Amino acid sequence: MKRSHPAQADGVPPAAIADLSDEQLTGEARALSEAAWSEIYRRHAQQVYAYIYFRLGDQTTAEDLAADVFVKALAGIGGYSYRGTPLLAWLYRIAHNVTVDYRKAAARRAQHQSAEPPEDIEEQHDALGAFDARQDMLGAIRALTEDQQQVVILRFYHEMSNAQVSKVMGKPEGAVKALQTRALRSLRRALTERGDGRISA
Numbered sequence: 001m002k003r004s005h006p007a008q009a010d011g012v013p014p015a016a017i018a019d020l021s022d023e024q025l026t027g028e029a030r031a032l033s034e035a036a037w038s039e040i041y042r043r044h045a046q047q048v049y050a051y052i053y054f055r056l057g058d059q060t061t062a063e064d065l066a067a068d069v070f071v072k073a074l075a076g077i078g079g080y081s082y083r084g085t086p087l088l089a090w091l092y093r094i095a096h097n098v099t100v101d102y103r104k105a106a107a108r109r110a111q112h113q114s115a116e117p118p119e120d121i122e123e124q125h126d127a128l129g130a131f132d133a134r135q136d137m138l139g140a141i142r143a144l145t146e147d148q149q150q151v152v153i154l155r156f157y158h159e160m161s162n163a164q165v166s167k168v169m170g171k172p173e174g175a176v177k178a179l180q181t182r183a184l185r186s187l188r189r190a191l192t193e194r195g196d197g198r199i200s201a
Contacts, residue, residue, distance in 0.1 A: 018042075026082040032074075041070060044088050047158060048095050054153045055099045057138050065102060069095045089168040096150060140190040148183035151176055 017035045020028065028036035048069050053062035072094050073080075080090060141152055150169060154160045162180075166173045 022087045023082045026077075026080070026087060029077050030080075032077075037070075037074065040073075040087065044091055045070070047088060048091055050157065051092060051095050051153055052099055054138060054141060054157055055149060056102070057142060061102070065098050066095070068098050072098065085167045086164070089164070092154070092168045093170075100146065136191065137187075140187050143190060144183050144186055147171075147179050148186065151179045152183050152187070155180060 017028065017039045025036055025039060029040060045066060049062055049066040052065045053059065056062055069091060073091060141149055144152065147169070151165060154165045154168060160168070162173045162176050165176050169176065
């Protein structure tokens with residue numbers, strides 16, 4: 001016997017899912033509505049992918065990890081409650097954790113690849129920076145601390161306010177501003193050393 005669609009059972013036809021607020025969409029997602037999860041993916045998949053790509057600089061890996069974010073979100077939706085913070089902020093937190101776990105695993109793999117000279121590994125990591133000025137910027141961002149990377153990506157690539165970044169990171173706005181200041185100072189220094197004068201004081 002075919003089960004009725006959760007969204008239909010709750011009186012929300014699939015066609016109306018796109019008009020739901022984050023709070024309403026979260027309720028449908030908690031009921032495991034396929035239409036709701038499709039809408040969450042439609043709204044936020046590109047932003048989640050971009051966040052991970054800016055952290056890692058690898059398109060294929062970013063695509064794979066972005067998919068993992070939504071799998072983990074589906075698995076964890078039962079423990080998530082909407083409290084006024086955008087649903088995207090929750091997805092960003094999952095993306096952050098997924099990215100951190102990937103980097104730790106990659107570091108462990110690199111330690112065991114003794115047959116590959118360290119300088120060769122270094123060249124692989126630096127290869128993206130040779131493409132263009134934008135890749136230089138991405139390379140400089142990835143040299144920042146984890147928290148600084150997150151602030152820069154959310155503030156300047158996803159155009160979030162300090163208050164929004166504060167909610168995503170779980171840090172006071174003052175701490176976000178301090179991280180931003182230090183990150184921009186580091187980026188300016190790194191790009192100046194590379195001969196890129198686009199970052200002004």
